[in-house]
Amino acid sequence: xxxxxxxxxxxxYYQRERVMMKKQIRLNGFTQNTVAPHSPGLWRHPKxxxxxxxxxxxxxxxxxxxxxxxxxxxxxxxxxxxYDVYGDNHKTxxxxxxxxPLHNPLLQISAMAAVTDNLGFAPTxxxxxxxxxxxxxxxxxxxxxxxxxxxxxxxxxxxxxxxxNLGLEEQMEHRMRYERADxxxxxxxxxxxxxxxxxxxxxxxxxxxxxxxxxxxxxxxxGKFFSVPGVHLVEPSPQRTPVLFQAGASERGRNFAxxxxxxxxxxxxxxxxxxxxxxxxxxxxxxxxxxxxxxxKVFPGIVPIVGETEEExxxxxxxxxxxxxxEGTLALLSGHTGVDFSTYDPNQYVENLETNxxxxxxxxxxxxxxxxxxxxxxxxxxHGLGIGATKIIGTPEQVADELELMANEGDAxxxxxIQAASPDTFEDFIEYxxxxxxxxxxxxxxYEASTLRENLFGKGHVHLPDNHPAKKVSIxxxxxx
Amino acid sequence: xxxxxxxxxxxxYYQRERVMMKKQIRLNGFTQNTVAPHSPGLWRHPKxxxxxxxxxxxxxxxxxxxxxxxxxxxxxxxxxxxYDVYGDNHKTxxxxxxxxPLHNPLLQISAMAAVTDNLGFAPTxxxxxxxxxxxxxxxxxxxxxxxxxxxxxxxxxxxxxxxxNLGLEEQMEHRMRYERADxxxxxxxxxxxxxxxxxxxxxxxxxxxxxxxxxxxxxxxxGKFFSVPGVHLVEPSPQRTPVLFQAGASERGRNFAxxxxxxxxxxxxxxxxxxxxxxxxxxxxxxxxxxxxxxxKVFPGIVPIVGETEEExxxxxxxxxxxxxxEGTLALLSGHTGVDFSTYDPNQYVENLETNxxxxxxxxxxxxxxxxxxxxxxxxxxHGLGIGATKIIGTPEQVADELELMANEGDAxxxxxIQAASPDTFEDFIEYxxxxxxxxxxxxxxYEASTLRENLFGKGHVHLPDNHPAKKVSIxxxxxx
Numbered sequence: 001x002x003x004x005x006x007x008x009x010x011x012x013y014y015q016r017e018r019v020m021m022k023k024q025i026r027l028n029g030f031t032q033n034t035v036a037p038h039s040p041g042l043w044r045h046p047k048x049x050x051x052x053x054x055x056x057x058x059x060x061x062x063x064x065x066x067x068x069x070x071x072x073x074x075x076x077x078x079x080x081x082x083y084d085v086y087g088d089n090h091k092t093x094x095x096x097x098x099x100x101p102l103h104n105p106l107l108q109i110s111a112m113a114a115v116t117d118n119l120g121f122a123p124t125x126x127x128x129x130x131x132x133x134x135x136x137x138x139x140x141x142x143x144x145x146x147x148x149x150x151x152x153x154x155x156x157x158x159x160x161x162x163x164x165n166l167g168l169e170e171q172m173e174h175r176m177r178y179e180r181a182d183x184x185x186x187x188x189x190x191x192x193x194x195x196x197x198x199x200x201x202x203x204x205x206x207x208x209x210x211x212x213x214x215x216x217x218x219x220x221x222x223g224k225f226f227s228v229p230g231v232h233l234v235e236p237s238p239q240r241t242p243v244l245f246q247a248g249a250s251e252r253g254r255n256f257a258x259x260x261x262x263x264x265x266x267x268x269x270x271x272x273x274x275x276x277x278x279x280x281x282x283x284x285x286x287x288x289x290x291x292x293x294x295x296x297k298v299f300p301g302i303v304p305i306v307g308e309t310e311e312e313x314x315x316x317x318x319x320x321x322x323x324x325x326x327e328g329t330l331a332l333l334s335g336h337t338g339v340d341f342s343t344y345d346p347n348q349y350v351e352n353l354e355t356n357x358x359x360x361x362x363x364x365x366x367x368x369x370x371x372x373x374x375x376x377x378x379x380x381x382x383h384g385l386g387i388g389a390t391k392i393i394g395t396p397e398q399v400a401d402e403l404e405l406m407a408n409e410g411d412a413x414x415x416x417x418i419q420a421a422s423p424d425t426f427e428d429f430i431e432y433x434x435x436x437x438x439x440x441x442x443x444x445x446x447y448e449a450s451t452l453r454e455n456l457f458g459k460g461h462v463h464l465p466d467n468h469p470a471k472k473v474s475i476x477x478x479x480x481x
Numbered sequence: 482x483x484x485x486x487x488x489x490x491x492x493x494y495y496q497r498e499r500v501m502m503k504k505q506i507r508l509n510g511f512t513q514n515t516v517a518p519h520s521p522g523l524w525r526h527p528k529x530x531x532x533x534x535x536x537x538x539x540x541x542x543x544x545x546x547x548x549x550x551x552x553x554x555x556x557x558x559x560x561x562x563x564y565d566v567y568g569d570n571h572k573t574x575x576x577x578x579x580x581x582p583l584h585n586p587l588l589q590i591s592a593m594a595a596v597t598d599n600l601g602f603a604p605t606x607x608x609x610x611x612x613x614x615x616x617x618x619x620x621x622x623x624x625x626x627x628x629x630x631x632x633x634x635x636x637x638x639x640x641x642x643x644x645x646n647l648g649l650e651e652q653m654e655h656r657m658r659y660e661r662a663d664x665x666x667x668x669x670x671x672x673x674x675x676x677x678x679x680x681x682x683x684x685x686x687x688x689x690x691x692x693x694x695x696x697x698x699x700x701x702x703x704g705k706f707f708s709v710p711g712v713h714l715v716e717p718s719p720q721r722t723p724v725l726f727q728a729g730a731s732e733r734g735r736n737f738a739x740x741x742x743x744x745x746x747x748x749x750x751x752x753x754x755x756x757x758x759x760x761x762x763x764x765x766x767x768x769x770x771x772x773x774x775x776x777x778k779v780f781p782g783i784v785p786i787v788g789e790t791e792e793e794x795x796x797x798x799x800x801x802x803x804x805x806x807x808e809g810t811l812a813l814l815s816g817h818t819g820v821d822f823s824t825y826d827p828n829q830y831v832e833n834l835e836t837n838x839x840x841x842x843x844x845x846x847x848x849x850x851x852x853x854x855x856x857x858x859x860x861x862x863x864h865g866l867g868i869g870a871t872k873i874i875g876t877p878e879q880v881a882d883e884l885e886l887m888a889n890e891g892d893a894x895x896x897x898x899i900q901a902a903s904p905d906t907f908e909d910f911i912e913y914x915x916x917x918x919x920x921x922x923x924x925x926x927x928y929e930a931s932t933l934r935e936n937l938f939g940k941g942h943v944h945l946p947d948n949h950p951a952k953k954v955s956i957x958x959x960x961x962x
């Protein structure tokens with residue numbers, strides 16, 4: 001009997017080691033506070049509930065679902081304008097509910113946090129249209145309310161319709177947006193990391209001192225774009241700086257991401273080889289920025305389409321694609337690229353378009369990168385199901401195989417699961433694929449911890465590592481008297 | 482037996498009529514997302530839980546409590562800076578937790594909305610530091626999530642520390658702030674009331690049309706301060722325009738409030754006669770602005786302090802006052818008035834201060850309005866318990882008597898209940914005073930409806946009345962092509 005126990009113990013040890021040595025996949029659920037976020041037209045699918053995005057119950061159920069699936073975070077995309085590049089007006093996006101109506105993505109988070117314990121929340125918040133002093137308070141507030149489960153998806157905003165409705169004469173020039181964003185990060189880092197010392201709040205009832213004023217420091221920021229002399233309004237939250245998400249695609253955007261981001265999202269890699277190149281490039285840039293390449297997690301976006309058999313999955317893909325709104329997707333793609341597709345022939349080949357093909361979203365559909373001649377129509381239908389992200393179509397085992405391949409060969413750290421129909425895509429994935437990944441030891445059976453950064457980087461990693469630029473900002477020593 | 486029944490019926494009829502004829506009191510719970518919102522030092526009180534304001538449970542329990550008390554709304558004050566006028570630095574407010582740490586007041590609302598059905602939420606949101614296109618989306622989002630239970634407390638912000646950290650070189654001049662605020666209101670009215678027609682969203686699965694684009698209109702706003710050409714990003718929410726709260730005290734502020742507000746908050750009336758004069762003044766101004774004077778509800782702030790006997794209540798008042806932080810309150814009063822009280826002798830009389838005594842908060846403590854000679858110390862201690870609002874100290878019956886007097890003789894429509902200790906003040910009031918007001922027919926036993934505007938103005942009044950300026954804005958007919 002003792003021998004049996006010893007053998008069992010040995011087997012258990014190897015099983016554990018096997019699990020521990022396997023690359024652990026991270027998962028975000030990707031959505032937006034709108035009707036049919038990333039798949040125009042899919043609101044008509046019988047299983048889609050996106051129309052209910054104005055109801056708290058919709059979000060509460062979504063959060064519970066993703067926590068049941070042990071997802072790391074719910075990733076909330078956002079813009080603050082209309083996709084009015086197509087035909088130069090708002091009518092097409094309005095007609096097809098292409099990210100309009102579009103509600104604020106931060107305001108439903110506390111209701112979701114109240115019914116979950118571990119799921120993270122990664123809302124998008126533009127650094128172009130909110131003062132850093134305000135954004136810093138908002139995200140610190142959420143980090144307190146969620147007890148350390150908040151990320152910030154940093155964007156600099158790309159729609160002209162945002163700029164002109166939000167106080168700018170014209171959209172800020174791309175290079176300028178990033179230069180400003182770099183200084184923006186400096187300001188929020190100062191507020192989050194340096195303004196309040198860890199032990200500033202003492203709440204001493206006897207002396208009547210709530211906070212030791214000598215441990216709260218004005219940040220004295222004075223730069224090209226921002227002047228923020230004061231102290232942060234919020235005491236240190238569990239994570240201090242929220243987990244930093246980014247999705248830079250351009251040269252400048254990739255450097256920004258490699259410098260600041262802890263999680264990077266991309267839909268541009270079409271295959272394992274492109275993915276591998278992309279990830280290597282990001283890790284190399286991170287190294288050049290003085291960071292540990294493993295401190296950036298790369299999340300390709302994927303649309304999983306699962307069936308009991310491969311045929312069933314393919315049929316499901318066809319069925320889902322049949323709901324894609326062609327005109328709606330044209331409007332979406334026009335917004336994403338800045339190219340007005342209303343003037344193009346659906347049957348012409350994408351590579352022959354006279355546009356700025358250096359734009360990632362279009363480059364993706366040229367023959368050079370995909371070994372496929374795409375017509376405008378084909379590119380649009382592909383873009384219309386999950387904003388052009390890789391579709392993984394097959395049995396649960398096949399989907400799991402592909403994800404493990406992308407993780408192990410492509411060096412992806414995890415995936416942003418993009419939905420065709422909401423919450424149908426998440427439900428299928430959680431019911432059929434998650435158990436297989438768990439069984440194979442590629443995905444957690446229980447959360448490692450309760451803060452988001454710890455779930456992404458391991459128990460104990462509540463705060464940013466010391467080599468992150470946030471830890472290196474200085475607020476000087478002078479005190480305002 | 483039939484005769485008895487008939488008599489009973491008659492009695493019942495008169496009782497109902499008595500109830501129906503009695504002026505119905507409205508109630509808001511007044512707080513802020515901070516440690517000790519309106520009573521510096523009270524965080525040390527054994528029953529105070531303000532330190533937990535970063536926890537969702539604190540807010541969830543507060544919302545449930547107020548809904549159990551049939552309150553109309555939870556009113557959330559806010560600033561976005563530090564009370565650093567006192568001694569010209571941040572140390573005193575930081576030390577005594579005088580509205581710092583201070584978290585965003587909008588972000589916990591959805592968690593409270595998820596556990597309540599009728600309670601309204603009235604967060605403060607500055608019209609000075611957020612673009613109207615953004616604020617309009619945020620409040621429309623909340624009005625959807627709460628199913629029509631949101632108000633907006635309009636402020637133009639008074640702290641220099643807000644201005645200099647939020648992108649302005651200096652604080653905007655008072656007159657300019659209001660001129661800008663008037664245009665701000667015009668912009669948000671256009672977005673809320675005119676951009677989307679009621680039946681714009683059709684979600685027709687057959688034709689594939691989600692929104693009829695001919696029923697969604699760009700607002701074409703172009704003014705002195707704002708340019709907002711586009712369409713609102715959110716489809717009509719239950720109330721469209723949130724219920725409008727305001728607390729203007731100055732001449733310009735009162736006109737702004739009388740023009741726009743549906744609920745006005747004040748702490749400046751010291752007695753029935755002053756209250757009556759204030760309310761009459763507001764209603765007169767409303768009339769001049771073309772509105773029905775009854776369409777503005779006036780809510781004086783009060784601090785109820787209840788005991789089983791009058792003596793017990795007085796002892797409780799003394800006990801609560803003993804926790805007031807003198808230095809913390811000086812910082813609060815300095816911020817409220819713009820006068821640095823660090824240079825004044827606590828024993829000198831307020832009326833002799835060489836300051837701009839036209840400021841409402843100071844005028845309040847001069848002999849002319851109160852028939853009492855106040856020293857700086859006395860004024861500060863009075864201000865330190867509920868920002869100088871009227872204290873109503875007595876048995877539950879006495880408190881109820883005084884509220885009915887203020888409602889019937891002073892013409893108050895309701896009260897903002899300001900707390901000494903949180904949630905102790907609300908708990909006592911709800912346990913002891915509410916049942917008496919209900920018994921006397923002065924306060925609801927059940928909510929009239931589920932939207933906030935209906936609870937304030939009666940079943941069916943979901944939207945603003947036609948004579949409100951929001952209904953009169955025009956967006957022109959030209960369409961962007």
